[in-house]
Amino acid sequence: MINKKLFQGVIASFFASSSAIIFILLYFSEEPIEDVIVSLFQQKKLGGLISMGALINLPLFFLGIHKRKTNFAKGVMITSIIIVIMVAFLKII
Numbered sequence: 047m048i049n050k051k052l053f054q055g056v057i058a059s060f061f062a063s064s065s066a067i068i069f070i071l072l073y074f075s076e077e078p079i080e081d082v083i084v085s086l087f088q089q090k091k092l093g094g095l096i097s098m099g100a101l102i103n104l105p106l107f108f109l110g111i112h113k114r115k116t117n118f119a120k121g122v123m124i125t126s127i128i129i130v131i132m133v134a135f136l137k138i139i
Contacts, residue, residue: 051115051117051118051121052117052120052121053121054118054121055110055117055118055119055120055122055123055125056121056124056125057121058118058121058122059103059106059121059122059124059126060125062102062103062106063096063099063100063102063103063125063129066098066100066102067095067096067098067099070095070098070099071095090137092136093132093133093134093136096132096133097133100126100129103122103125103126103129106122107119107122107123107126110122
């Protein structure tokens with residue numbers, strides 16, 4: 047049961063972040079998403095976009111804590127740490 051809630055937190059956080067990134071791309075660009083991602087990577091701005099998309103994890107984390115679903119909140123935190131590592135890797139490249 048504990049692992050199920052942890053996994054649900056990871057999946058919910060991943061999909062929330064991904065959908066926020068896609069929403070930002072669709073709202074601010076008129077080009078296809080693939081072209082915008084390649085352009086942002088070449089300009090070294092992809093990490094900033096991923097960071098903006100990951101901000102949706104903050105309300106998810108606090109909602110999990112508020113509802114006393116600590117394992118769900120741990121899953122959200124795990125995804126957030128993975129995103130931080132990914133953004134740091136993109137900054138190094």
